[in-house]
Amino acid sequence: MKARVHVMLKNGVLDPQGEAVRHALGSLGFDGVEKVRQGKVIELELAETDEAQARDTVTAMCEKLLANTVIESYSVELV
Amino acid sequence: MKARVHVMLKNGVLDPQGEAVRHALGSLGFDGVEKVRQGKVIELELAETDEAQARDTVTAMCEKLLANTVIESYSVELV
Numbered sequence: 156m157k158a159r160v161h162v163m164l165k166n167g168v169l170d171p172q173g174e175a176v177r178h179a180l181g182s183l184g185f186d187g188v189e190k191v192r193q194g195k196v197i198e199l200e201l202a203e204t205d206e207a208q209a210r211d212t213v214t215a216m217c218e219k220l221l222a223n224t225v226i227e228s229y230s231v232e233l234v
Numbered sequence: 235m236k237a238r239v240h241v242m243l244k245n246g247v248l249d250p251q252g253e254a255v256r257h258a259l260g261s262l263g264f265d266g267v268e269k270v271r272q273g274k275v276i277e278l279e280l281a282e283t284d285e286a287q288a289r290d291t292v293t294a295m296c297e298k299l300l301a302n303t304v305i306e307s308y309s310v311e312l313v
Contacts, residue, residue, distance in 0.1 A: 161275055163275070163277070173276070173277075176276065176299070176300070179299055180295060180299060183295075183298055183299060185291065185294075185295055186281075187280055187281030187282055188278060188279070188280060188281075189279040189280065189281060190277075190278070190279040191276060191277070191278050191279075192276070192277045193274060193275070193276050193277075194274070194275045194276075194277070195272060195273070195274065195275065196240055196242070196272070196273045196274065196275045197252070197255065197270060197271070197272050197273075198242070198252075198269075198270070198271045198272075198273070199267060199269070199270050200267070200268040200269040200270075201266055201267060201268065202265075202266030202267075202268060203266055212264065215264075216259060216262075216264055219262055220255070220258055220259060220262060221255070
C-alpha cells in the first residue's frame with residue numbers, strides 16, 4: 156500500500172523558504188503571486204495491506220519522526 | 235486562486251533523504267516500510283482567476299524555478 160504524507164508549517168509560523176520563492180518568482184517577472192508556502196511530501200510504500208492499520212501506522216510515523224508537531228502540521232493520504 | 239505543486243525526484247534518481255527516512259523509521263521499530271521518496275510541495279496563492287491561465291503560469295514557474303527538470307518531475311494541481 157502506498158501512502159503520501161504532506162508536512163507543512165502551521166499557519167502563523169514564518170516560512171522563509173516560501174518567502175524566498177515568492178521573491179524569486181517576482182524577480183523572474185511572475186506578478187500576482189500573493190503567498191507561497193513550502194512544505195515536504197513523503198511517499199511511503201508499505202507492506203501493510205489493511206487500510207485502517209496503514210493509516211494508524213503512518214500517523215504514528217508522523218508524530219514520532221516525519222513532522223515536528225510544534226511548528227508543523229501533517230496530513231496522511233492513502234493512494 | 236490556489237495552486238499546489240509537487241516536485242519529486244524522477245524514478246531512477248537516488249534519493250538519499252528518502253533513504254535516510256526509511257532507515258530512521260526502521261530504527262524506530264516501524265517494519266514493512268519498503269520504499270520512501272521525499273519531495274517538495276509548494277502552495278501558491280495567485281491573483282489570477284482564470285483556471286487555464288493559472289495552470290500555464292504555474293507550469294512556467296516550475297520550468298523556470300521550482301523544479302530542476304533534469305532530475306525532478308513536477309505536477310500542478312489547482313485547488
